[in-house]
Every structure is written in structure tokens, then in C-alpha cells.
Amino acid sequence: MGLFLRQTEDRSELQTKIATELQEKLRASSIEESDPVEPQLLANQHNTRTAGVIITFLVFILIVVAIIAVSKL
Numbered sequence: 774m775g776l777f778l779r780q781t782e783d784r785s786e787l788q789t790k791i792a793t794e795l796q797e798k799l800r801a802s803s804i805e806e807s808d809p810v811e812p813q814l815l816a817n818q819h820n821t822r823t824a825g826v827i828i829t830f831l832v833f834i835l836i837v838v839a840i841i842a843v844s845k846l
Contacts, residue, residue, distance in 0.1 A: 784792070
């Protein structure tokens with residue numbers, strides 16, 4: 774019992790071994806999580822085209838002009 778109380782190391786060999794194994798598992802799981810897989814549902818989704826963006830912008834400008842014209846009446 775006297776030897777147990779007089780330990781100079783912070784960790785025993787078993788604690789060091791377990792800590793090393795847990796760190797390796799953590800590294801392995803973080804590598805697997807860093808590669809997200811895109812769901813198959815999103816594979817063939819619609820992509821926004823530049824024409825849609827231009828039309829949306831023109832409609833927005835038309836609404837702003839209509840609001841200005843109505844407010845001047």
C-alpha cells in the first residue's frame with residue numbers, strides 16, 4: 774500500500790494505454806466524419822440557371838418601380 778501512495782507518475786501504464794486507444798479511435802472517427810456523403814435524393818435536383826436569376830432581378834426592379842410610381846400619386 775505504501776508503494777501505491779508513493780507513485781511518482783501521474784498515470785499508470787493501463788491508463789496510458791487506454792488513453793492512447795481512445796485517441797486513436799477519435800482520430801479514426803473524425804476522418805470518417807470529414808467525408809460527408811451526399812444523399813441520393815439530392816443527386817438529380819434542379820440547378821438554378823442564369824436566366825432564372827435575371828428574371829427574378831427584373832421582377833424585383835419592376836416591383837420597386839411600381840411602388841415608387843404609386844407613392845408619387
